[in-house]
Amino acid sequence: MAQTYPQQAGEQTASLKPRRKRSWGGAAPYLFIFPWIFGFLVFTLGPLLFSLIISLFDWPIVGEVHFIGLGNYVEMFTDDPLFWKSFGVTLKFAALFVPLNIMVALGLAILLNQKTRGSAIFRTAFYLPSVISGVALAMIWSWVYSGDYGILNYFLSIIGVQGPDWLNDTHWSLVAMVVASLWGQGSMMLVFLAGLKGIPKDLYESASIDGAGKIRQFISVTIPMLSPTILFNLITSIIAAFQQLTLALLLTGGGPMNSTYFYAMYMYENAFKFFKMGYSAANAWFMFLIVLSLTFLVFKSSEAWVFYEGEMKRKPQKNSKSGGRGRSA
Numbered sequence: 001m002a003q004t005y006p007q008q009a010g011e012q013t014a015s016l017k018p019r020r021k022r023s024w025g026g027a028a029p030y031l032f033i034f035p036w037i038f039g040f041l042v043f044t045l046g047p048l049l050f051s052l053i054i055s056l057f058d059w060p061i062v063g064e065v066h067f068i069g070l071g072n073y074v075e076m077f078t079d080d081p082l083f084w085k086s087f088g089v090t091l092k093f094a095a096l097f098v099p100l101n102i103m104v105a106l107g108l109a110i111l112l113n114q115k116t117r118g119s120a121i122f123r124t125a126f127y128l129p130s131v132i133s134g135v136a137l138a139m140i141w142s143w144v145y146s147g148d149y150g151i152l153n154y155f156l157s158i159i160g161v162q163g164p165d166w167l168n169d170t171h172w173s174l175v176a177m178v179v180a181s182l183w184g185q186g187s188m189m190l191v192f193l194a195g196l197k198g199i200p201k202d203l204y205e206s207a208s209i210d211g212a213g214k215i216r217q218f219i220s221v222t223i224p225m226l227s228p229t230i231l232f233n234l235i236t237s238i239i240a241a242f243q244q245l246t247l248a249l250l251l252t253g254g255g256p257m258n259s260t261y262f263y264a265m266y267m268y269e270n271a272f273k274f275f276k277m278g279y280s281a282a283n284a285w286f287m288f289l290i291v292l293s294l295t296f297l298v299f300k301s302s303e304a305w306v307f308y309e310g311e312m313k314r315k316p317q318k319n320s321k322s323g324g325r326g327r328s329a
Contacts, residue, residue: 059278109192130186134246195229
């Protein structure tokens with residue numbers, strides 16, 4: 001019996017050990033996100049890094065590839081007047097488009113937030129232009145802006161105003177592009193509308209009890225509560241302004257006299273018209289850095305004007321010397 005006891009004890013302890021079951025439960029989350037990770041690496045991060053690499057080369061579509069280092073960037077800044085022209089046009093366009101885009105979208109969202117009959121029909125009607133393709137939108141606006149048979153000049157002639165040839169006049173072509181770009185307000189309008197729906201009604205009731213009118217409520221309640229939404233739409237508007245291409249390419253082709261020659265068109269032509277892929281990649285990286293810098297500045301400034309629900313910004317209190325001595329004593 002003494003000889004079999006250790007063996008039986010060993011068998012009992014071995015039977016008490018939990019059996020490990022092979023399971024794929026730990027890998028299941030990674031399997032679900034693998035398609036996204038694969039798509040991001042292959043279709044986003046990969047092309048991004050590849051464009052950075054080819055920006056250091058003289059990379060024609062057909063022909064030999066030569067390493068030139070920062071030659072594309074040096075040429076872009078020192079020996080290409082179209083670079084500065086297109087960049088200046090894009091800055092002017094962004095300065096007009098971004099604030100107008102936010103104000104129009106916010107105004108439409110406020111109108112659609114009112115409790116009226118048929119509000120769903122109006123929401124659908126205002127959202128429809130945003131789903132129209134860029135080509136169809138360009139055809140519509142070419143008819144509206146035509147100097148010979150355009151509907152805009154027709155309505156101006158009714159009130160005795162002689163309208164210009166909008167797309168062929170250097171003074172009005174950029175303004176015409178801004179107005180045409182404001183047409184697709186659907187997505188931004190819905191974002192503002194969702195933000196308005198999330199504002200508690202108690203705040204408006206408290207403001208009205210204190211004697212605040214509609215304008216004061218808009219300034220003191222609506223704008224602060226919508227500030228995170230405004231921040232989001234501001235950043236997306238800046239990105240959209242620097243990526244403007246389709247309307248200018250189809251309506252004006254960059255004319256007249258390069259007055260609508262946007263930076264995105266300049267980059268597009270270098271790649272697919274002049275077949276300078278390396279130079280176009282350098283243009284793209286410059287635009288990426290500009291948009292990144294503007295976005296960073298907007299985020300830094302948001303600390304002063306963006307407020308989140310439940311957040312209260314307090315100024316740090318400085319202890320006086322006497323108070324500090326009293327505590328130390």
